[in-house]
Amino acid sequence: MSIDTATITAQTLDRDELVQERRLVTEIPGPVSQELMTRKLAAVSSAVGTTMPVFAARAGGGVVVDVDGNSLIDLGSGIAVTGVGNSAPRVVAAVQQQVADFTHTCFMVTPYDSYVAVAEALNRLTPGDHDKRSALFNSGAEAVENAVKIARSYTKKQAVVAFDHAYHGRTNLTMALTAKSMPYKSGFGPFASEIYRAPMSYPFRDGLTGPEAAKRAISLIEKQIGADNLAAIIIEPIQGEGGFVVPAEGFLPALVEWASANGVVFIADEVQTGFARTGDMFASDHEGIVPDLVVTAKGIAGGLPLSAVTGRAEIMDAPHAGGLGGTYGGNPLACVAALAAIETYEEDGLVDRARGIGEKLVSRFREAAASDARIGDVRGRGAMIAVEFVDPETNEPDATLTGRVAKAAHAEGVIVLTCGTYGNIIRFLPPLTIPDALLDEGIDVVLQALAAS
Structure with missing residues (x-):
């Protein structure tokens, strides 16, 4: 009926x-x-x-x-x-205007300025004052996959480390990165190769200090994978689906320091933590860490589907021309929504x-x-x-x-x-x-x- x-x-x-x-x-x-x-x-x-x-x-x-x-x-x-x-009023007004102008041309065919403006905003807002570039996609999982692609292209290495309790998405590669089997992974394998898992800092469960937990994780990475084989470490600064696990103070900085010293790309998955959610514009800001790549989605566009990878220019520019993109990535409706949402976060406190x-x-x-x-x-x-x-x-x-x-x-x-x-x-x-x-x-x-x- x-x-x-x-x-x-x-x-x-x-x-x-x-x-x-x-x-x-x-x-x-x-x-x-x-x-x-x-x-x-x-x-x-x-x-x-x-x-x-x-x-x-x-x-x-x-x-x-x-x-x-x-x-x-x-x-x-x-x-x-x-x-x-x-x-949200700004988001509604921006989308209404854009939908009357045009809904799609594909940025890779005939680009439009709102995509560039979103990239500029992300380059400004994400941690660090280094030269940055951004690329836009549709979902958090898609952005995570592209972050891994970018890291592998830049380092010419393949292995990727994720952590206990991690959640990074439901696509094939991101299921491999995700820790929990049910309901996300069970029955859907085989999964992408060269994905490894390290222990997370979980103060309520492990009782370790941040430096102690980092030492444990780094020891496992060095012994079982080796820095020479490792393209990237990917971690949620505060884990989402895994239980809002807040790592002990000092855990994240120690990982960033080790990654930088060993030519490993540090990827912060800020899909759930980004855009004011944690009381900072990004959760990475709380401990002053500067990731090489930052993945964003969820709160970026007031409910419209949009995601991004933002990072150091030399890393983001490593893939060949045409290596990144997608038909709907950075759709114009989502881009104007993101600009309006970002204005709302900043202007409305x-x-x-x-x-x-x-x-x-x-x-x-x-x-x-x-x-x-x-x-x-x-x-x-x-x-x-x-x-x-x-x-x-x-x-x-x-x-x-x-x-x-x-x-x-x-x-x-x-x-x-x-x-x-x-x-x-x-x-x-x-x-x-x-x-x-x-x-x-x-x-x-x-x-x-x-x-x-």
């Missing part, structure tokens, strides 16, 4: 005003979402899952309104994509806003942890915070509890996401535009769900 979109619009809020409130008018999911889910199951591959069984009709600020008129508190930002908020959001999240959950031993760790930076749930008797990961808490929060109209190698972490990635009252209410709902679990 077809659903009348006009009816859906009428059931949601007035188009001119998106009230920033949690409001449940039906059970979750409501009848219209249920009907759409029936259609989804009949039309879409069952391999494409969903976190919540609700269908979005509108979003902005800190809420997502579903097709039944329920207004949900958004603590996920579409997995860290809508940092500037959904339907969203870096500082991310820090304020993080302070509130950390304070509330650490206060709760003082009386609830099931909260094993609260960590992260800025508006990228994780709560790790454990068995208080053994400190072992408790994925069952995590699932119950998330499911209960969903039922009460709060969008939260889980993550972690062991599935025992709830991660908080609210839009940087979320009002404080909504953020507080969302935290309240999650804590109430935990208390009832």
